[in-house]
Amino acid sequence: MNSALLVNIFRFIVLLAIQIVIFNNMNFLGYISPFPYLLYIILYPVNSNRSGLIISSFLLGLTMDMFCNSGGIHATACVILAYYRPYIFKFSFGLSYEYQTIKLNESLTPERFSFILVSVILHHIILFTFEAFQFKFIGDVLLRTLFSSIFTIIVSIIIIYLIKPNKR
Amino acid sequence: MQQIFNFIIRNSNRLLFLLLLGISLALTIQSHSYHRSRVISSANFLSGGVYERINRVNEYLNLRTQNDELVLENARLKSLLFNKEDTTKIPLADSIKGVKPADIIVSKVIHNSYNTHENYITLNSGAKEGMKQDMGVINSLGIIGVVDNTSKNYSTVVSILNMKSHINAKLKKSNHFGSLTWSGKSTGFVQLEDVPRLASIRKGDTIVTGGQSVIFPEGINIGTVEKIYVKTGTSYYVIDVKLFNDMTNLGHVYVIKSKDREELINLEKKENDE
Numbered sequence: 001m002n003s004a005l006l007v008n009i010f011r012f013i014v015l016l017a018i019q020i021v022i023f024n025n026m027n028f029l030g031y032i033s034p035f036p037y038l039l040y041i042i043l044y045p046v047n048s049n050r051s052g053l054i055i056s057s058f059l060l061g062l063t064m065d066m067f068c069n070s071g072g073i074h075a076t077a078c079v080i081l082a083y084y085r086p087y088i089f090k091f092s093f094g095l096s097y098e099y100q101t102i103k104l105n106e107s108l109t110p111e112r113f114s115f116i117l118v119s120v121i122l123h124h125i126i127l128f129t130f131e132a133f134q135f136k137f138i139g140d141v142l143l144r145t146l147f148s149s150i151f152t153i154i155v156s157i158i159i160i161y162l163i164k165p166n167k168r
Numbered sequence: 169m170q171q172i173f174n175f176i177i178r179n180s181n182r183l184l185f186l187l188l189l190g191i192s193l194a195l196t197i198q199s200h201s202y203h204r205s206r207v208i209s210s211a212n213f214l215s216g217g218v219y220e221r222i223n224r225v226n227e228y229l230n231l232r233t234q235n236d237e238l239v240l241e242n243a244r245l246k247s248l249l250f251n252k253e254d255t256t257k258i259p260l261a262d263s264i265k266g267v268k269p270a271d272i273i274v275s276k277v278i279h280n281s282y283n284t285h286e287n288y289i290t291l292n293s294g295a296k297e298g299m300k301q302d303m304g305v306i307n308s309l310g311i312i313g314v315v316d317n318t319s320k321n322y323s324t325v326v327s328i329l330n331m332k333s334h335i336n337a338k339l340k341k342s343n344h345f346g347s348l349t350w351s352g353k354s355t356g357f358v359q360l361e362d363v364p365r366l367a368s369i370r371k372g373d374t375i376v377t378g379g380q381s382v383i384f385p386e387g388i389n390i391g392t393v394e395k396i397y398v399k400t401g402t403s404y405y406v407i408d409v410k411l412f413n414d415m416t417n418l419g420h421v422y423v424i425k426s427k428d429r430e431e432l433i434n435l436e437k438k439e440n441d442e
Contacts, residue, residue, distance in 0.1 A: 027283045050181050058188040065208050067215045069288035071199025075192035083185040131284055133200050
């Protein structure tokens with residue numbers, strides 16, 4: 001129980017640090033940038049405290065907003081993703097997901113991939129919509145969501161494979 | 169009473185979600201309104217400190233371009249100095265226009281964003297050095313932005329690549345002025361709006377800051393005219409201005425502290441009150 005908490009705190013800090021130091025400086029073609037920090041929300045233990053997830057996601061988003069000078073857009077997107085995470089679980093893994101112990105950081109099955117895909121697209125579309133905040137940029141928002149989602153998913157899967165614990 | 173508590177306990181996650189969503193939406197909407205500066209900004213101890221550390225490493229990567237820029241500016245200043253008739257003579261104040269006294273604070277960009285619609289720059293000097301809201305930020309090539317938030321050691325700047333930014337600018341050769349905005353598309357170009365069609369403008373003309381704002385002194389370089397449109401249904405031009413500055417590569421900057429700023433602001437406030 002305690003070690004799970006420590007692992008979460010560790011993930012929170014490390015993912016934020018990686019995001020701020022490395023990935024915030026990446027822009028392909030001027031507008032495509034990955035946001036692998038939301039792996040924190042994706043990898044949060046399935047059966048753990050849900051209000052803990054919502055509060056920590058809010059803090060995660062707020063820290064990102066502080067570093068990006070972006071008002072509250074990351075906080076909004078993270079809170080919405082954290083709240084709807086169980087529904088995405090149901091969508092991807094079927095109704096009985098709570099009884100299995102789903103470990104996302106194992107080999108990539110179609111269910112796991114669809115869960116990451118839906119989460120990332122939900123997060124990005126909220127993020128870019130609130131960033132533009134005007135209807136006339138709708139095309140721009142969709143384009144950014146599409147390309148940044150692809151990029152985020154690739155980076156996320158690479159990170160999941162890199163931090164995968166060794167099996168004996 | 170019991171039922172109320174039961175309701176709260178049963179729906180605690182939903183209530184928590186709605187509360188936090190409300191807070192973050194309020195922050196988002198507040199940050200998009202023009203006249204208020206944002207609550208959450210990178211001008212603070214934590215993010216300012218982190219960005220300063222990162223910048224110490226990144227600085228070395230573009231020392232060459234920074235040096236080139238400094239040499240060019242030195243050459244320009246030297247040529248001004250040598251072409252004066254008498255270098256020991258004190259410059260006389262222009263009796264009609266008056267010289268606007270201004271102080272300069274040297275500062276350094278420690279974080280720069282240019283890939284969103286509302287871009288901000290973080291500088292490594294703050295209230296301790298005398299930075300205040302609405303001061304102009306320039307470098308040797310042209311204007312960069314306007315100071316937004318300040319903390320003790322750091323400050324954030326609304327970049328000219330920010331759709332909220334409106335800066336008074338004019339043509340160098342005539343006095344036709346307009347408002348400098350950004351369409352959010354390219355980092356190399358900004359738009360000069362509301363220039364009357366009476367003005368004769370050609371491609372390659374220089375755009376400088378106008379004297380109407382208290383933020384920038386008159387005549388600081390911005391860029392050259394690249395394309396000219398007529399805004400549909402109006403008699404005004406919209407001009408694409410190619411910036412002299414490369415906004416994706418900024419190093420040292422100068423913050424302008426205009427001395428009669430307070431006086432002008434007080435005067436305008438008094439007139440508005442009456």
